[in-house]
Amino acid sequence: MANGSDQAGLGIASQDCGIVQFDGWHDARARFEADLAPRLGGHLPKKVGETTYQHSKLVVRIAPRRFWLISDGLLPPIDIDPELGCMLQLGEGRVRLGLSGWKIKHVLERCVVVDWDSLQEGEGVLVGFHHVPVLLLRTGSFQCDLFVPRSFARSLVDWISDVSSGVR
Amino acid sequence: MHGYSVFSILRNGLSGQKHWPLAWRAPSPKSNYDVVIVGGGGHGLATAFYLAENHGIRNIAVIEKGYIGGGNVGRNTTIIRSNYLLDGHTQFFEFSLKLWEDLSRTLNYNVMFSQRGQLVAAHSPDQVDAFSHRANVMRLNGIDAEVLDRDEVRRMVPYFDYSETARFPIYGAHWQSRAGTARHDAVAWGYARAADAHGVDIIQNCEVTGFIRQGERIVGVETTRGQIGAGRVGLAVAGHTSMLGRKAGLELPIESHILQAFVTEPIKPIVHQVVAYGAGHCYVSQSDKGGLVFGGGLDGYNSYAQRGNLGTVRDVAEAAVALMPCISRLRILRHWGGVQDMTPDAAPIICPTPIDGLYLNGGWCYGGFKATPASGWCFAHTLATGSPHPLIAGYGLDRFRTGRTIDEFGAGPFAWLQ
Amino acid sequence: MKRLNKLGRIDRSQPVAFTFDGKAMTGFRGDSLASAMLANGVKIAGRSFKYHRPRGIYSAGPEEPNALVTLGTGGRREPNLPATTVELADGLVAESQNRWPSLKFDLQSINSWFSPFLAAGFYYKTFMGPTRRSWMFYEHFIRKAAGLGRAGEQPDPDRYEVRHLFADVAVVGAGPAGLAAALAAAEAGANVVLVEQDFMAGGYLLSETQDGEAGAWLAGMLVRLAGMANVSLMTRTSAFGTYDGNVLGLLERHGSRSADPKQGEARQTLGLLRAKSIVYCTGSIERPLTFANNDRPGVMLASAARIYLNRYGVLVGKRVLVAADNDSAYSAAFDLAAAGAQVTIADSRTQPAPQLLEQARRAGVAVRTKSTIAKAIGGQSVRAVLLVEPSGRVTLESDLVAVSGGWSPTVHLTSHLGSKPVYRQDIRAFVPGKVGAGQFVAGAVTGSFILGTVIDEGHRAGNEAFMFCDATRSSRARVQRDPPKTDAGPGVVGDENPGLREESPLSPPPEDARLSMQVSDGVGGKMTLAKGKAFVDLQMDVTVSDIALAHQEGYRSVEHLKRYTTLGMGTDQGKTSNFYALSAMAGLRGMAIPDVGTTTFRPPFTPVAVGALAGLSHGQHYKPFRRTPIHDWHVSNDAEMLETGLWMRPWFYHASGHDVNEAYVAEMRNAREAAGLMDISTLGKIAVQGPDAAEFLDRVYVNGFAKLPVGRARYGVMLRDDGIVFDDGTTTRVGDQHFFMTTSTARAADVMSRLEFLLDTAWPDLRVSVSSVSDEWAAMSVAGPKSRDILAAAFPDLDVSNDALPHMGLLEGRYRDKPLRIIRLSFSGERAYEIYTGASVGKEAWCRLMEAGTPFGLKPYGLEALGALRVEKGHVAGPEIDGRTTLDDLGLRRMAGKRSGFVGEVLGRREAFSDPERPRLVGLRCVEDGKRLRGGAILFRPSEPVQGHGLGRITSTTYSPTLDAWVGLGLLASSAAQEGAELIAHYPLKGEAVRARVVSPTFLDPKGEWFHG
């Protein structure tokens, strides 16, 4: 977290993150998931927004047949049987914004339509933030990660900072 | 017709207002008319008036489900302009503007057509070029048009956001000085009163429930007040064209969508023109009563509910403050929605139909108010002669089949994107 | 008027200084501006809209029609605020409105003398001549006269926000019903948001004395609710609208505490409350009476007089005439009498209840039955009243007329979603109709005016709301259905308190047709009772006779009445006038009130600032910025940046020339002679993967992709379903089952959604995955004769020779351990390469190219030069692909060849598309020295009259340094488009007419030798 920012009630840390996307074919969904689960280290999240953690790697179901494997480091390619689905490296297009501090609920309610109080730790939600699609992942009582498209990242950070300055 | 004038006001003022006659009668429907117009909105009433005035046809009924002027003529942002680019639109809307310029005197009813001009801001060099193209076309069609540079805009509208922090800076503007606004209710009432004076029967609270056929031909309408025979039937029910069209057996390329408008509390004059943002959906004028009247984009999904969603209100408010940072303390008094007939090319459909005896005037999208006089004029011609007036030749129903659409924004064929 | 030493919920130890019309005044913490004005002896608070008549404070809530003030100065100037809703704050500056030179002496009150000529709708009947533009002359003066307050032209410096809220149960109104509902729902376990527009919770209870039973109950409830973590009480918050999906629009006012708006708290916050269920406890609004001069300062709603007394400790009159047709005004009379006023009740009913008369006798209040007020007497304020009684006329001296014409439930919010209010004859009022799923009503809004019943209803509704939003916890809910315990403190009374119930001051009038009689008195020609204007809508100056006139002229539907007379169109939206107008029209038409109908209630219930609706989304935050990975380089290298959609793109570089026209020519010349570098990261990029990817592309593009070898790129064009060109771009096969598609910057999102649409709805059997990778890749184009040398220098490990990387070829590699793709494509006509790298290293890659390229003369170029280069090459772009052009129009039909089965194929052959008059793409070359072509010029044959739409237009132009000529692309009727034909390009805005020759749109290198080899 950025130094000193906690004093302001909200810290914003920005970092690159690796994402690998796995997409299964509609008619091969069960086999795709059975094939993918052990490669990602066990079971897959059941619902969209649900996550599982495996060895510091995070798996999020991003759509009914689509998963993201998220990691801070580089991710080795994992081959998928083309009869079942496909894999795509998305390691460059998103920035991970870590938000933390006591203001977080007040800031988020001015950014996204998400009921923070009913969002469990480890739960994610895909949501619009000032016209931009983002993935919000609750990582603690007073912290979350926002995965935002790189081209919008600076603009959204400006928005968050501006909102944060108004929260008393 | 008991004439309205300053003298009649003085006379009545001195005699306790007791002698003002009914603005229009409330007749019972006759069993037969030469022409029955379904829909007592601006277009229907104007059509009746011009049928009588221009074509000498007097045996006419205008049938209205509720009260006259209760549809879109009474729930729009009252803007009148003729800044159209495409062949087919340009001449029609300019003809309409010319009729507006004489309308109060034609009708002996003050519709308060205020030619205060319309300014549309441009926010990129490309937009200035596009506005220049439009202005060139307008000039070549005898219509006043200018393209202003940033300084000229600033002189005309000093309260726009010219600061460094404007998200979309102002590069210039399109300006039509003869554009303006009118008092929308007065348009319906004025046409109604003038048509009534020609003997037109205006029948309110009478809903058309079906059509009477003789073989393939439509020869009248079924209504909640009984059958009414008609030599010709004209539909002018924009917003609800599909519903009546279906009863007549017409297949139409029309969807109903909501366009919202809002008004602020009345304040002393500040917005002296019609102004529009070029980087978002927002246009504003100030009524003579003092309220700022705002319009924006469609709500974006099919709807017959005469109410809009708050998201669109917020979109327009955002654009309004982005354009005019001084208005953020002004307060919205009301917002409401009108049901629009949206077509795949955002152009109207006004033509004879494949069904004998049935004529259609609809599909006005968000442009119906300013078209009211010309629409009435041309539809009257079409009803009287059986063939389209030359100015509406391009507005036929067959254009979607042939590809001769008039797509001003190039957003087709999705009605909700127009 | 005087401030008492007792009574009220004001803090007399905390004085608050403010000014009204420049005069320094003092109130107390807990005052509203209105109560403080009254306490300071202000009688005239404003001037009316049309006649500029003096007006006093009329109510104590948002229904206020008269006392509108302007607060603040400069950019903080805020007009038209009802003084009754403004919480008094230190240093508050209030000004009266619509008067000149002063409130006491307003020149425009002369309008009153001309009122016979200013009847409803008079302006429709005149101001039409003598010329067609005469209205513009009259309008000038009318506009000046209209409007209420004056707004500032300076930007509002304050901050507004929007926040998103959630609740199980939202309760609107913290009066007795709302408090009970909130408690019931909260005790059952719901998360409750209780919304109150006032700065103090209590609603009706605040008009009772603080130390009475009602006051004690309120205090107890507030203590209990404050102790519950799952209840959030939001005061100073107006619920202004109900929207689809049980979303409540809330406006939170935070006062004027923030001195520095950039740092401080928002002035107002728009709250969007998504509630699983909603309980409306919105109460009711007292109705006025209509009589001559009923607008004089000193005439006030009876309930307001009581509120000023009991809540604010202000006794607003010494000799009070209470005019009423119902019981509720008696409580006001009793309280005023107890506070020392001399009170007379003029009750228009024949026989008020005996116990009321007995109470009045004990309170020392005189009651005159069958007594109707006919007129208020007095110029700038009331001095006396004229009563009409069976025995004749009576004049009574009086300085306050407290009126009550019954109560109108505040049904507004319940009907915003289309539910029609229904009329209840027994209480002569509209109550909510059937409300939507998850919505409940309780208390006075339903027509219940007995306090015990109100609390019962609130409690029941709170429980029902809880059960609706959480059926799974309904067993717990049932347990909690008992009435609230009264253990919160002594004197707290629940619904079991019989005393409160019996003596309820809210009890409605007994069934009685008095109001409708009064209506016919007022309108049916019997206004001879007294001369003088009898107002229905105080703010808009609509009188009883205006309504009669509207009827006489045929404006009889309620909507016609409103629109013709402007009734209900003021800032108060007719909260006190609508019902009377409706009943008056019913009387005139001889119809029952419900048959006349009611006007539609539209949001907002109370006005909402435009700024609050916009929140932070204006200025820089109006829309988010999109920045490419190379953005900072452009800025630090003095690029002129241009907003293109949400993107910021370099338009030109100042190093290239001192204005855009000089710069772009230099930049394009450099690209033709050496090499140029352009940031094209904004292109849409889509990964298309899967066994059926090639088949999919075959369907979405007019040209085929199935046979495209891996490692090769192809230009493709897509149509819309109606056969109009949708977008173009290149697609590269990066693997057998993996394609890399690019789209135009403008259409990227539309193309993406369209592809997904086709897969999800039309061809779900195709095993294809599409993913936007627009943000994954930084993209830059190196174009020019030196481009290959530069590439080789920048990426020495890669073989970029013509054999290894031919035109339309692909080379993949790594750059700084990130993916790298080099595709040899030319948009400019030069030998050119598009270099794609991982976005995180995009700027480094750009710098490396610049560094490696500088010795070869590489310079960056911007959008203007990009557009110019493509025009020279005859490539179509946005100005030509304008949503109206077809394959044939753009000369692209050959791409489709004899293919079929692609999107838009069938409707793309509609008859009009082969019309010989249809404009087609042509090249144009200026043939006049010293003149130039301009986009947007209209093309005519030299002999033709210059009018109409011409034969076509110029779409894009550029000066071509290579040809030393102005060239352009245009769309021109085929019949006029023979190469070599000469046309005149007219540009009336500048008065230009320029000769241009039709040429091939490929101005340079027609054989493509520059980019091959």
Add this chain to the structure above:
Amino acid sequence: MLQIKCPCCGPRDHDEFLYAGDASVSRPAHNDADFERWYRYVFVRENPAGAHREYWQHVMGCRQWLIVERNTVNHTILSVNFSREALA
């Protein structure tokens, strides 16, 4: 604000979705050359005042195309399904 209950993301404001009109029209096969069928698919609309099947894409969320059945008079949402499953 319409609240559309996305089958995988839960209830959301409609402005998270992209609207794409009538879903009751049937798209001809990609290689269908019949003009009339394409004409009707693209242009002819029932436009009912009442229940309306329509396409929405959850662009701010899962990006799935949905078929929503909604009453166009009162905006009551009767059902929401994945387009793919509605087709199946």
